[in-house]
Amino acid sequence: MTKNEAKKRIEKLKKAINHHRYLYHVLDRQEISDAALDSLKHELYQLEKEYPDLLTPDSPTQRVGGRPLAKFKKVEHTLPMLSIEDVFSEQELADWEKYLKRLAPGKTIDYFCEPKIDGFAVTLIYRNGILQTGATRGSGLVGEDVTQNLKTIESIPLSLRSELWRKTNLVEVRGEVYMEKKDFEKFKSTYANPRNLAAGSIRQLNPKVAGSRPLKFLAYDLVTSLDQRKHSQEHQILKDLGFKAEPGQECQNLSQVIDFWRSLAKKREKLPFQIDGVVVVVNDNALFQKLGVAGKSPRGIRAFKFSAKQATTKIKDIKVQVGRTGAITPVAVLEPVKVAGVTISRATLHNEGEIKRLGVKIGDTVIIERAGDVIPAVVKVLTELRTRKAKDFRFPKKCPICGQELKKPKGEAIWRCKNPRCQARQREFLHHFVSKKAFDIEGIGPKVIDQLIDKHLVSQASDLFELTEGDLTPLERLAEKSASNLVAAIQNSKKIPLGRFIYALGIRHVGEETAVALSQYFGSIDKLGNASRETLENLSDIGNKVSASIGVWFKSAKNQQLIKDLLARGVKVLPSEKFGDKLKGVTFVITGTLDSMTRTEAQKKIRLIGGHPSTSVSQQTDYLVVGENPSSKLEKAKKLGVKIIKEKEFLQMIK
Numbered sequence: 001m002t003k004n005e006a007k008k009r010i011e012k013l014k015k016a017i018n019h020h021r022y023l024y025h026v027l028d029r030q031e032i033s034d035a036a037l038d039s040l041k042h043e044l045y046q047l048e049k050e051y052p053d054l055l056t057p058d059s060p061t062q063r064v065g066g067r068p069l070a071k072f073k074k075v076e077h078t079l080p081m082l083s084i085e086d087v088f089s090e091q092e093l094a095d096w097e098k099y100l101k102r103l104a105p106g107k108t109i110d111y112f113c114e115p116k117i118d119g120f121a122v123t124l125i126y127r128n129g130i131l132q133t134g135a136t137r138g139s140g141l142v143g144e145d146v147t148q149n150l151k152t153i154e155s156i157p158l159s160l161r162s163e164l165w166r167k168t169n170l171v172e173v174r175g176e177v178y179m180e181k182k183d184f185e186k187f188k189s190t191y192a193n194p195r196n197l198a199a200g201s202i203r204q205l206n207p208k209v210a211g212s213r214p215l216k217f218l219a220y221d222l223v224t225s226l227d228q229r230k231h232s233q234e235h236q237i238l239k240d241l242g243f244k245a246e247p248g249q250e251c252q253n254l255s256q257v258i259d260f261w262r263s264l265a266k267k268r269e270k271l272p273f274q275i276d277g278v279v280v281v282v283n284d285n286a287l288f289q290k291l292g293v294a295g296k297s298p299r300g301i302r303a304f305k306f307s308a309k310q311a312t313t314k315i316k317d318i319k320v321q322v323g324r325t326g327a328i329t330p331v332a333v334l335e336p337v338k339v340a341g342v343t344i345s346r347a348t349l350h351n352e353g354e355i356k357r358l359g360v361k362i363g364d365t366v367i368i369e370r371a372g373d374v375i376p377a378v379v380k381v382l383t384e385l386r387t388r389k390a391k392d393f394r395f396p397k398k399c400p401i402c403g404q405e406l407k408k409p410k411g412e413a414i415w416r417c418k419n420p421r422c423q424a425r426q427r428e429f430l431h432h433f434v435s436k437k438a439f440d441i442e443g444i445g446p447k448v449i450d451q452l453i454d455k456h457l458v459s460q461a462s463d464l465f466e467l468t469e470g471d472l473t474p475l476e477r478l479a480e481k482s483a484s485n486l487v488a489a490i491q492n493s494k495k496i497p498l499g500r501f502i503y504a505l506g507i508r509h510v511g512e513e514t515a516v517a518l519s520q521y522f523g524s525i526d527k528l529g530n531a532s533r534e535t536l537e538n539l540s541d542i543g544n545k546v547s548a549s550i551g552v553w554f555k556s557a558k559n560q561q562l563i564k565d566l567l568a569r570g571v572k573v574l575p576s577e578k579f580g581d582k583l584k585g586v587t588f589v590i591t592g593t594l595d596s597m598t599r600t601e602a603q604k605k606i607r608l609i610g611g612h613p614s615t616s617v618s619q620q621t622d623y624l625v626v627g628e629n630p631s632s633k634l635e636k637a638k639k640l641g642v643k644i645i646k647e648k649e650f651l652q653m654i655k
Helices: 003-025 034-050 090-103 147-151 163-167 181-187 194-202 207-211 231-241 254-270 285-291 352-358 423-433 446-454 461-466 480-492 498-504 512-522 525-529 533-537 544-555 557-568 599-608 633-640 647-653
Strands: 074-076 085-087 111-117 120-127 130-136 142-144 170-178 216-222 249-251 275-282 301-305 310-322 328-339 342-348 365-369 377-381 495-497 572-574 587-591 612-614 623-626 643-646
Touching (some): 003 034, 111 231, 111 254, 147 207, 170 194, 249 254, 275 285, 328 352, 342 377, 352 377, 461 557, 495 498, 498 572, 533 544, 544 557, 587 633, 623 633, 623 647
Parallel strands (some): 085 301, 623 643
Antiparallel strands (some): 328 342
């Protein structure tokens, strides 16, 4: 190969590598495998090694390299990197708008909203389309040159994609370096949160440390004028230049801003990265500049924060609860504290091992975390605030309800009450029995069940089907009409598909999917009860643990009587729905929210045509169906080479 041929080949390789980098790290798409991309990079490296004068600063081979620095150079920002003032309520947001209207009387103000990612702010300067300098915020006026570290981040382009930069030759972009939640898991024992890890990585003097960590970059501000009149236009220009930028939303008024904030708050836990609120900015750039700066924050921008997911409080006591399978769970009784907008007075401590790991004592000051609908948990003890009055908690040896000695099976972390007649276990079983995935008795939840037990109206599941309006009328906050509705709901629930009936029985290790699989194979509760362990283990997804649990359950005379009593009270177990074989043996996983149906409905449709719905991505997954706001399952599917389809294609497949 001549030098001229090598030059042409290098340019083509750089273009191809940058194209596939952009697809994967910015658009979350992949057209070729990681191995193929590595092969292209290796070829480029070899050619540049042979012709070193053809090596350019924007070459993909220049992302990781160089010796550790002795110290960082100082960089003076062209425009100050200012902070954003926080607001925490709708009233504070309204007060801000009144303030803006006083400063700009007669002006119509509209806004642009975008997620406030919890990352590490940096600025990037491109000269003639090539990354020249990357710097931290620092004091806001002067930062540190961390260019070599930022070059290791694949979602930061070393050269700009669009020719728009030619209008000025100097382009400055600002954004956040962050790490996705799934990638942070392996570092969480050392770092408090992804933001601290991102900051620590970028401020390493050795760029190879930053290069070894899965950091990403999200652009949010275009400092340079490229004819943008609105902040919303900046996001599109940033995408054209080759950056990942959250789409955000234009809002004509504060009502729309609040709707966006509420919508994002609901999706917060499903997002791949941490956010702590919504950035609300005056969309008109000329008006934004006119509003100016107050202190260290521009007047035309606010961070509308979410309620805190963590808070500190004291543990007043530790009690234990008995679950339907006999599991003993320690629960911290707290001084009430508001977490994520909800007042919390209880938090789980999971098991005896977790209490030892945390080193928690009664009287300790602790950090409580509440994530989405997950039960609040104690995540850390602030030992420096411990007083002499703090007391050790001794895990009980006997069930606090029935007094039977607790057992902890070998290899498990949970102590259990093995007494099948334990009242606490029976109460939890009845909560499970009436739940949506089981008998789905509308209007009867845990609170009603607790009243029925306390008033001695129900002691076992079959008693539910003998209740009358007169029995239910005395219950608290239950009118005569409600009693009538409950009796009707109970009677309507008597007809139940076999899969839900099996799930309702509360067999340990038999969840919803396993129950459906068993109903499909056996077709009746009698055939399931008489199945040998060998037959059960030959079924896919049924292992030793599940088959043993099923065998033990059906050998119990008490459980056999439960089935007989339910049937005697008029419960009719419907035969399994007829399943087709259009997609027989095909495994689907669904991630994100579908527009046309719920995930449960989609899983049911998959089963009806012979497919297998699963909840986790693996080598055995045939298709990943991607809806709105997909989880980390999408990244895993890409790495494993699983076929990824959108909802429209999925609907065609299940017609």
